[in-house]
Amino acid sequence: xxxxxxxxxxxxxxxxxxxxxxxxxxxxxxxxxxxxxxxxxxxxxxxxxxxxxxxxxxxxxxxxxxxxxxxxxxxxxxxxxxxxxxxxxxxxxxxxxxxxxxxxxxxxxxxxxxxxxxxxxxxxxxxxxxxxxxxxxxxxxxxxxxxxxxxxxxxxxxxxxxxxxxxxxxxxxxxxxxxxxxxxxxxxxxxxxxxxxxxxxxxxxxxxxxxxxxxxxxxxxxxxxxxxxxxxxxxxxxxxxxxxxxxxxxxxxxxxxxxxxxxxxxxxxxxxxxxxxxxxxxxxxxxxxx
Amino acid sequence: xxxxxxxxxxxxxxxxxxxxxxxxxxxxxxxxxxxxxxxxxxxxxxxxxxxxxxxxxxxxxxxxxxxxxxxxxxxxxxxxxxxxxxxxxxxxxxxxxxxxxxxxxxxxxxxxxxxxxxxxxxxxxxxxxxxxxxxxxxxxxxxxxxxxxxxxxxxxxxxxxxxxxxxxxxxxxxxxxxxxxxxxxxxxxxxxxxxxxxxxxxxxxxxxxxxxxxxxxxxxxxxxxxxxxxxxxxxxxxxxxxxxxxxxxxxxxxxxxxxxxxxxxxxxxxxxxxxxxxxxxxxxx
Numbered sequence: 001x002x003x004x005x006x007x008x009x010x011x012x013x014x015x016x017x018x019x020x021x022x023x024x025x026x027x028x029x030x031x032x033x034x035x036x037x038x039x040x041x042x043x044x045x046x047x048x049x050x051x052x053x054x055x056x057x058x059x060x061x062x063x064x065x066x067x068x069x070x071x072x073x074x075x076x077x078x079x080x081x082x083x084x085x086x087x088x089x090x091x092x093x094x095x096x097x098x099x100x101x102x103x104x105x106x107x108x109x110x111x112x113x114x115x116x117x118x119x120x121x122x123x124x125x126x127x128x129x130x131x132x133x134x135x136x137x138x139x140x141x142x143x144x145x146x147x148x149x150x151x152x153x154x155x156x157x158x159x160x161x162x163x164x165x166x167x168x169x170x171x172x173x174x175x176x177x178x179x180x181x182x183x184x185x186x187x188x189x190x191x192x193x194x195x196x197x198x199x200x201x202x203x204x205x206x207x208x209x210x211x212x213x214x215x216x217x218x219x220x221x222x223x224x225x226x227x228x229x230x231x232x233x234x235x236x237x238x239x240x241x242x243x244x245x246x247x248x249x250x251x252x253x254x255x256x257x258x259x260x261x262x263x264x265x266x267x268x269x270x271x272x273x274x275x276x277x278x279x280x281x282x283x284x285x286x287x288x289x290x
Numbered sequence: 291x292x293x294x295x296x297x298x299x300x301x302x303x304x305x306x307x308x309x310x311x312x313x314x315x316x317x318x319x320x321x322x323x324x325x326x327x328x329x330x331x332x333x334x335x336x337x338x339x340x341x342x343x344x345x346x347x348x349x350x351x352x353x354x355x356x357x358x359x360x361x362x363x364x365x366x367x368x369x370x371x372x373x374x375x376x377x378x379x380x381x382x383x384x385x386x387x388x389x390x391x392x393x394x395x396x397x398x399x400x401x402x403x404x405x406x407x408x409x410x411x412x413x414x415x416x417x418x419x420x421x422x423x424x425x426x427x428x429x430x431x432x433x434x435x436x437x438x439x440x441x442x443x444x445x446x447x448x449x450x451x452x453x454x455x456x457x458x459x460x461x462x463x464x465x466x467x468x469x470x471x472x473x474x475x476x477x478x479x480x481x482x483x484x485x486x487x488x489x490x491x492x493x494x495x496x497x498x499x500x501x502x503x504x505x506x507x508x509x510x511x512x513x514x515x516x517x518x519x520x521x522x523x524x525x526x527x528x529x530x531x532x533x534x535x536x537x538x539x540x541x542x543x544x545x546x547x548x549x550x551x552x553x554x555x556x557x558x559x560x561x562x563x564x565x566x567x568x569x570x571x572x573x574x575x
Binding site (some may be wrong): 029031043046101114115132138160161183184218221223229249269 | 307309316407414448469508530532541544550559562
């Protein structure tokens with residue numbers, strides 16, 4: 001076939017049977033793009049448009065304002081704790097589940113994905129029930145003098161919960177696909193477990209690992225519902241960026257709210273671009289449905 | 291004593307694999323899973339179990355809670371249906387047609403996964419408010435979107451948008467074009483081929499995406515509360531009602547509603563898992 005490459009490559013072009021008439025192509029493409037334009041493109045434009053509505057000066061001052069900067073710092077801090085912890089968990093879980101066979105594997109995978117099906121509000125509520133005024137762990141934390149709720153530890157816990165599955169769910173199928181041949185060969189040659197992990201397994205799954213970390217980080221920085229329940233909304237202290245957006249918005253300070261929101265939208269765009277680049281690298285498409 | 295060697299040999303066969311580190315890796319996984327996810331989640335049901343049955347029913351199914359469930363479940367149902375239809379359309383266009391900017395559109399479909407929900411919420415509100423870009427066009431027609439239940443559906447469509455596209459797309463891409471050619475050679479028209487050949491093929495993927503979009507919309511909070519208006523009994527979703535109860539220190543009330551939503555989420559999870567098993571069995575057949 002390749003020696004006679006006079007046809008265009010698309011199967012639809014080679015087989016005229018599969019081609020829709022031009023009017024149908026135009027109509028369907030138009031409808032799809034109109035739907036996506038309405039629901040994806042327009043909101044994105046609105047964020048940047050509203051952010052700059054009062055001029056560049058107002059935009060910059062909304063971002064360098066102390067409470068906004070404190071929110072940025074807290075968001076970065078929560079992500080800097082939650083993402084590495086879930087990364088270590090993801091690697092450990094994938095090692096146990098993908099490289100070994102044991103009863104209950106399927107159940108364990110379902111349990112790891114559980115946080116995706118829980119409403120963000122409930123993800124916050126569970127920590128209120130543990131550490132709140134009537135919580136069953138409240139006596140312990142009080143006697144230790146620990147403040148969990150309405151403080152940074154609560155925000156980190158809620159972030160950990162909602163971003164829990166991201167790295168594991170990328171690594172498990174990938175490591176399973178790669179089998180254990182290379183690891184067994186390394187073991188025969190006398191490599192230790194850690195050496196096998198760091199020199200063979202992790203380099204083999206590095207793009208998938210990065211992909212999981214990327215999605216984990218985007219969710220960690222953008223989480224709203226779960227963090228909202230546990231944060232207490234103390235300005236400059238327990239406000240993450242999404243919570244700061246909410247406070248500004250509820251104060252009718254729209255330009256400032258959208259200015260901070262535009263930073264998060266920028267993060268989303270960078271995430272999407274990096275995600276596309278990684279998908280191209282890994283040679284797979286749309287692997288993730290969360 | 292002579293039985294010992296074969297027994298040890300048997301045990302070795304049953305050990306889960308030859309690589310080192312199974313014990314510590316599984317141990318850490320279970321410990322971390324238990325501490326961060328399972329024990330905290332179990333707290334909801336422990337708290338519910340501690341309530342008297344009548345008390346639980348009164349709190350979980352009060353008129354205000356029932357109205358909130360109606361809006362959350364009804365809105366999620368409508369939004370997931372819109373997403374199923376539009377998702378198949380978008381997947382079809384992305385797989386079958388070529389047009390300028392296709393790569394950007396392909397990447398943009400995942401925007402609702404990447405954009406923080408609060409940002410999506412205020413952006414949709416700005417667009418659909420009576421003085422917004424689309425709201426001002428709809429206002430003369432007497433149609434209000436923002437601050438009504440319709441706004442809830444709009445936000446739910448946004449958050450659920452990628453699911454059906456992402457589940458249907460790979461199936462459509464792997465679709466055996468020979469089947470379509472066979473249908474054509476037997477005299478089927480394009481419409482007939484779509485309804486009788488293609489749609490049955492993508493149906494399991496479409497239903498999986500539908501269920502995923504429904505589950506996501508059901509629990510959604512951030513993007514909905516800005517556009518909803520949040521009137522008790524009218525435009526108040528169940529997750530918001532949980533937060534309101536918490537702010538009034540009614541932990542029991544919040545937990546009762548949360549346990550109803552959790553049971554719904556678990557049932558959906560089981561449904562989605564069986565849909566995926568069905569898909570795999572169809573794929574292998």
